[in-house]
Amino acid sequence: MRDPKLREIDEHAFLRRLDPMLDVYASAMEPPNEQLPGRHTIMERHASYPGFRAFVAEGRPALPILTGSVQGFAYGFHGARGQWWHDVVFQALSDREGPEHAESWLDDAFEVAELHVRPDFQGRGLGRGLLSALCGGRGERTVVLSTLDSRPDTPARSLYRSVGMIDLLTDFEFPGGGPRYAVMGGALPLAAYAPASSRP
Template sequence: MRDPKLREIDERAFLRRLGPMLEVYAATMAPPAEQLPGRHTIMERHAAYPGFRAFVAERRGPLPGLAGPVQGFAYGFHGSRGQWWHDIVHQALAAREGPEHADAWMDDPFEVAELHVHPAAQGKGLGRGLLTALCEGRPERTVVLSTLDLRSATPAQRLYRSVGMVDLLTGFEFPGGGPLYAVMGGTLPLAPYPSASSSP
């Protein structure tokens, strides 16, 4: 079986792969089926955000130039005021730690919107590869993201901590309900792993 290959894709290629990427998202997050059309719309909108960047992990296709199944994907963009996630997190950080703390993390962030690896392809370093490639060379000062906050540290949380990211918010519920999240942040460039804690 051919190993997956990381590939950077532009906005058009990202939009063409939305179906397969949503299949990976559904396999990893197990959302209610009725939420997937809304997620599709959100990802379409994100592709037009400033500083958008995306990578996929795909198995090599049967012929040169033909991509195989998507095994994982990650994308992000420059965060700024007026974006839903950015504004919610900035407000929560300001309420808990003060406006200066919120500004330190959220004034110039690269926001990792999604990073998922299909369960069948996990444990092979694809998540680390996607995160490293996505953040490499970014001009922003910080990187921020949200990930499920379970009772014990998830593989995703261990990955993010290994490159210097720290918890900014824990047990956080976004408006509209749903599971609890940890909001994590680190400085760019990412720290070599393993890493001690970082601060902005």
């Protein structure tokens, strides 16, 4: 398999790739198997959200008779009230710093819903490439996402900090239980280094 190439896909191509993308998600996140059908449904619903955008890193086969495969993917959309993640995070930020603080991050935000690379393809710059492509040229003022908060120096959190994102919430438990997350945000366009200010 040759090195994967990044390509933007529309919602229809995204839906056709749900199963291989879910395989990447499972290999990167190692969730309980019983959670995967629910994740499939969530990703399918996200494709209908406003401002949806997706990229895949697909391997090109060395021989024409072979087929390529998804080695990484990322997608997001314009965050809005009425979306579960948006409303939960808005309330948490409001409780901590007040509604104006929450609005400063979420009233015009691009939400990165998922960004995953298959473990054996990590460390090659695919995650950074996917993030840069996904956020490039977006019209929103901020970008926000959540990532596992197992420790502050995970490769994912280091990547997000390197493009100017900061922690908005840490050790955060979404409704329904599960692992703890860090919610991160940054200004668009992405910066080379995290800004000193904690506001967008």
